[in-house]
Amino acid sequence: MPYQSTAASLSCILRKCVDKWSISRAKQAHAHVLITGLFHNVTLQTDLLLAYSKSGFLQYARNMFDIMPQRNMHSWNIMISSYVQSSMFHDCFCVCSEFLKMGLHPDHYTLPPVFKACAATGDFSLGLILHTWVVRLGLEGYVVLGSSVLDFYVKCGHLTDAKQVFDGMLWRDCIVWNSMISGFGRAGFYVEALNLFREMLEEGVEIDSMSIPSILNACGREGDVMKGKEIHGRVVKIVLFDSDVAIGNSLIDMYSKCGCLCNSEKVFWKMKEWNLVTWTTMISCYGVHGRGNESLSLFDKMRDCGFEPNSVTLTAVLASCSHSGLVDEGRQIFNSIGSVYAIEHSEEHYACAVDLLGRMGCLEEAFGLIRDMKSVSTASVWGALLAGCMMHKNVEIGEIAARHLFELEPRNSSNYIALSSIYDSLGMWSGVSRTRSLMRKLGLVKTPGCSWITIRGELHKFYQGDFKLHEISRILMMLIDDDY
Template identity: 65%
Template sequence: MSKKTPFYLSSLLRSYVSMCQIPQVRQTHAQIIVHGFLFNLTLQTDLLLAYSKCGSLPHARQMFDKMPERSMHSWNILIFSYVQHSMFSVALDVFANFRQMGLRPDHYTLPPLYKACAGIGDEFLGRLLYGWVIKLGLDGYVVVSSSFLDFCIKCGCITDAKRVFSYMSCKDSVAWSLMISGFGRAGLYRDSLNCFREMLVAGVKIDAMTIPSVLNACGGDGDLIKGKEIHGRAIKNRLYDTDVAIGNSLIDMYSKCGCLDDAEKVFRSMNNINLVTWTTMISCYGVHGKGEDSLLLFKKMIGCGFTPNPITLTAVLASCSHSGMIDEGRGIFNSIRLVYGLEPSVEHYACLVDLLGRFGYLDEALGLVKNMQTMAPASVWGALLAGCMMHKNVEIGEIAANRLFELEPRNSSNYIALCSIYDSLSLWDGVAAVRAKMKELGLVKTPGCSWITIYGTVHKFYQGDHSHPSTLLIYETLHRMVKVASLASDF
């Protein structure tokens, strides 16, 4: 076959795409020009695809702008490429030009556009696009409906997501996984697990994408029995040994259910581990108050050649905070800039302020907040206020609380924290003033919640709530236990 034919050059370009060989793509581009095939629409589209797939977006855009004719495929390639590189606004600008040309989107155009809308938080355009989906009759495509479902979930519109999901005539494993994940992201863990059960009843096979979402729901709901069941399913389907995300999710689930030993077993049994794995296990030790183990694992991770990212450093700092390791926490915080060349994030400041506040270093914590390069957010001031409440420091407590009242005027917990400081010091005028302010704003205290799993069923109890079907029996038993304890103390 002659190397001067468009067919050969097209095949050559497509072979370079899979290997992302940009120098070879440019050489072939030169051959196309030399042999006079530059105005061949197929070769133009292949060049656009090759530059896009190889990440050379300036060359791709230059190629696109010079095309005298643009097929729907060409528009889709450019839009998808910008979205893939998180250039969401540029992708939407290209789509605006697309609409000005009087063209109609197809089922390949819409999915990346939904991702772009979610990326910039443009709910209005996302809903407008869905109107076009209905108008053009594209809602029958699973990929289109699933993309809109993903958009709704990322924008926090769980009600809209439920409605779209219920209308979908064909639901594949991707759609089910998105809905399970969506419930989990919204904190509706019980709904997430119910959705998973419906998925199994529908006969849809679980895959590596589904399992982490279900495990997250199990951990969030404290459902250890269901979590172990999913663990068994992962092993049975031979997904556990090959998918590191599943292993990471198992570690997190066991830790949240209070089974640190099981989390450690999963960690040690994993054939492949990544930075997320190390970070998750470090965080697990910290949550369970094992700061020394957390630091040892952090050092081991570095010894294995892994470089911590901001999330890893947050996990280590949080571990120091939970375990009261003040000097170690200061050292880790200072290393963020000096050793790893990173700028401390809001989360890093919040962790160190929490650590210093817990152990009474409130002046140092306040100084740290004031020296932040950016304005301290509510999470940092909240950590400082918690320390003030613990150590009954009204001066710094008022500073932190008043700043929080500006940042979160509707958050009742901030008012309650300041009220608690006043109450502990018998400053009744302050207590009355805070309560009056809460009453004026219509704020009420959020009730505390605890839960326990009995025979596979999770029972939740809220402060002051009597809705549990066994409330009378529970309180009778509680009063009996208190009476027995009182009698025992007399002896």
């Protein structure tokens, strides 16, 4: 066979090696390359590197990379991208360092995975340097690279910088909008996330299955059930609800956070497919609304359907028992975590169990549970115990819990306030004075509380005099009947 035909055939074979099952074919092609004396062919070298990388055998890929007498830009990009895809960020940075020492300049294929590595490792300084490279090399116009820069700033929590990059982008696709919306949502800026979503629709960008969960999360956190229902309507129109489990899970969570538990139930039972997250979300929703028995019943049904709980599911069940005061059931669940499900007790499991026992006044048992912990007790566990002591005015155990919390969270004023409240309820004024003096010494002040509720626009007419007083009851009944 002529040289060109052999090389072309081997190259075609190697480019079809895209998964771990292709490794045997890649090795055979590699052997043929060596036998036929074609190893000096740069294209075949790069194809071998790509085949090993796509097959997931990065050590083979790295060995191939190291012995390559010539490395083109494509080979460097393959190695960098492969390490990032396998979450081997340190190796990615090592290759990048070697790349720069060779005097090479990154291109629009090199930089996106490196930005991803910077975001994953929290290396903000390196990310800033890379952004400088993007500007210096005039690469801002590449959409994928611009999205990577934006995503880096978002994941590092620098939303102001992310917004500047976002505003400067000439073309913004759905991925860019999703990144901004989810970033603001994760940071707790739910109003801003909803405003971005509104702007996205105004620009004519179509929503997709990736953007909907982030928007629904923002609706739930903000308590904006009207906007949540609007999104739900859009989902139904584009026939995503029945087929996308993640969207169904987000709808369940959103309605629950907005106080519409019956709507969460409707979504749950209408879903054609459930996964473990679906069951866990619905169990948690029942628990948050104080319906512990329904939560336990659903937990049993989940197991009957063949789903085995994980650590998060068991935390949701324990929290449900805590919110409903189901002590015996909670004890049984807690004890079964290790014995039945072979899962190691986590900090969250202990915190839920201590909270349950503390609420019901079983403070000695809760304290004993903490002392039996294999790992070091955390602030969430001691905080649950202190809350129980404050509820039942137990100063002895309360002082122990507070002392641990003062060491773990010296700047958390709520711990000092809780201990002071215990002293105050028992008339122990010297303890109150001592705690407040300590707070003043540390420069701590009590955080003022606040609450709010969003009510339909119809009520605004009442404030303008358009409604009679007797009509208020009708509006409120309408809100209640509509599960608001």
